[in-house]
Amino acid sequence: MSTTIAEAASAALPLTNTSLAEIAAALRRYDSFAVISHVRPDGDALGSQIAMGLALRNMGKKVRVWNEEGLLEKFSFLPGGEIVSLPPHTKEDVDVVLALDTATRQRLGTPLDSLGETRLWINIDHHASNPRYGDLVHIDPTAPATGQILFELLQSQDLPLDERIAENLFAAISTDTGSFQYPNTTARTFEIAAAILRCGIKVGRLSQQLYESYPRRRIELLRVLLDRMRFDGEGKVASFSLPLATANELGVIPEDNEGLIDHLRAIQGVIIAIFFEELADGKIRVSMRSKDERADVCAICLSFKGGGHKLAAGARVPGTLEEVEEKVIAAAVASIEAMKS
Ligand code: AMP
Ligand code: MN
Numbered sequence: 557m558s559t560t561i562a563e564a565a566s567a568a569l570p571l572t573n574t575s576l577a578e579i580a581a582a583l584r585r586y587d588s589f590a591v592i593s594h595v596r597p598d599g600d601a602l603g604s605q606i607a608m609g610l611a612l613r614n615m616g617k618k619v620r621v622w623n624e625e626g627l628l629e630k631f632s633f634l635p636g637g638e639i640v641s642l643p644p645h646t647k648e649d650v651d652v653v654l655a656l657d658t659a660t661r662q663r664l665g666t667p668l669d670s671l672g673e674t675r676l677w678i679n680i681d682h683h684a685s686n687p688r689y690g691d692l693v694h695i696d697p698t699a700p701a702t703g704q705i706l707f708e709l710l711q712s713q714d715l716p717l718d719e720r721i722a723e724n725l726f727a728a729i730s731t732d733t734g735s736f737q738y739p740n741t742t743a744r745t746f747e748i749a750a751a752i753l754r755c756g757i758k759v760g761r762l763s764q765q766l767y768e769s770y771p772r773r774r775i776e777l778l779r780v781l782l783d784r785m786r787f788d789g790e791g792k793v794a795s796f797s798l799p800l801a802t803a804n805e806l807g808v809i810p811e812d813n814e815g816l817i818d819h820l821r822a823i824q825g826v827i828i829a830i831f832f833e834e835l836a837d838g839k840i841r842v843s844m845r846s847k848d849e850r851a852d853v854c855a856i857c858l859s860f861k862g863g864g865h866k867l868a869a870g871a872r873v874p875g876t877l878e879e880v881e882e883k884v885i886a887a888a889v890a891s892i893e894a895m896k897s
């Protein structure tokens with residue numbers, strides 16, 4: 557039986573996790589690093605990137621921290637945030653690429669084009685759907701945030717962990733757990749949060765910056781989205797959609813809509829919440845949330861070539877808004893139907 561290149565490549569991917577000790581040894585051994593994370597970065601992506609950027613700088617390393625969107629306006633208060641930059645137009649050689657919180661290599665976006673010669677890829681993530689790309693791979697789907705894995709790495713391996721690093725890790729963990737509410741929040745998560753508070757961070761001030769400082773245009777957007785809200789599957793599937801023209805009229809920027817899907821999930825009786833966003837490239841960004849593990853939105857998104865977690869997943873689907881809405885809502889309704897049997 558012949559083996560395709562893709563099969564051979566996937567067979568070569570490491571199946572077991574590289575220990576945190578081995579990852580720490582690699583961080584110590586090499587000199588230059590590119591710390592990268594996913595497109596449309598969330599608090600876990602940027603908090604993790606900044607925390608590792610600061611830790612590596614403290615170790616005397618040469619560090620680039622690149623994100624396709626640079627540092628988002630709403631996360632500009634994070635201490636050390638200025639180390640995040642847009643990827644450069646020319647390629648740069650680095651010893652180590654450190655990919656954080658990113659379910660597929662492709663979701664690392666334009667920073668991939670800025671990488672010249674590299675020696676080692678390290679992939680640290682908590683998405684179960686991660687195909688384990690890279691040389692040293694540590695995927696822990698039980699961790700509610702990549703920031704939690706990084707706290708364990710820095711603390712257990714005696715790597716730099718100062719107040720600024722801790723504040724970024726807290727932002728990563730707080731945002732990815734829905735403020736310590738999602739079911740993957742563990743006792744360990746609270747222990748880590750407590751340890752971080754003991755470093756001196758001000759949780760009230762940080763939470764206000766994270767959750768009570770939205771620009772007004774975000775709420776104007778919410779007003780429009782609620783007007784477009786629809787229910788399917790006997791009220792168990794709630795969704796709304798944002799046409800590109802509406803986003804332009806409102807003057808909103810992509811980061812403004814993150815989290816608005818939570819208003820749908822918070823409705824009594826709703827099991828699956830879906831947000832559809834028309835992108836300029838002809839694709840529809842689909843964002844899904846579930847309140848019941850039996851309605852696995854990661855499985856639904858995988859069927860549309862996306863991925864994520866059982867209760868929070870996404871995909872980018874080619875087609876018009878109407879076409880993608882019909883297909884994805886039908887899949888969500890079918891998944892809820894299957895729960896009954
Ligand atoms: P979002 O709805 O964009 O907040 O994403 C929810 C979760 O799904 C996150 O953990 C993402 O990393 C993951 N995710 C979102 N979009 C994709 C995609 N196109 N491919 C793989 N994973 C995705
Ligand atoms: Mn993320």
Ligand code: MN
Binds near residue numbers: 600657700701702
């Ligand atoms: Mn995450």
